[in-house]
Amino acid sequence: MRRLVVNGQVVQGLRTGGRSARIRESVLSAAFIELAESGYADLSVEAVASRAGVNKTTIYRRWQTLEDLLVDALTVGALEIPIPDTGSVEGDLLAVGHELAKLLNDGVGRQIATFVFTAGLRSSELREATRGYFEDQAVRAIPIIVRAIDRGELPTDCDASALLTTFRAPLFYQLVTTGDPIDVELIAQATRVALTAARAGLLAK
Missing domain, CATH: 1.10.10.60 (Homeodomain-like)
Structure with missing residues (x-):
């Protein structure tokens, strides 16, 4: 390959x-x-x-x-985002956020992501393809949450997909609404919100 x-x-x-x-x-x-x-x-x-x-x-x-x-x-083919292992779930999410920012703020990543986010409006075939695209990205990142649960950083009933969706949503939302770059403040805020929700039991299975 x-x-x-x-x-x-x-x-x-x-x-x-x-x-x-x-x-x-x-x-x-x-x-x-x-x-x-x-x-x-x-x-x-x-x-x-x-x-x-x-x-x-x-x-x-x-x-x-x-x-x-x-x-x-x-x-x-998909945009490849490295999956980190920093030793803490906060560090991992921050690292993923910075990789997303590098990918989505300009260049090929921004063009493809913009297309992906709106492709489902164009045809049912593109909608299924984009659904598979996001599912693949989510599955690749699930080990971050599994490791965090094993380390005792998150509740054992934490829904990994829900946490990752909560984390990524503000980043993608900014990309498709204002178009402003994803910056370190937004990444840090998204990380805090997702982890706070998970630890409060709001993202349980």
């Missing part, structure tokens, strides 16, 4: 294989780059084909519409 780096940011690797697989990888990589550089409004099959070095008919043979292409891209 190869790691794709777009504008200095890592996109989850795409599997390599024969010629057909390499063409698919090239097209999906090109779709990510075009989305990052141009945004969804200006994204086109022609631009993706040109960047991938293929004819647009090659794309249409595999994906009937641009939305089909984006569903495939979201299914096989």
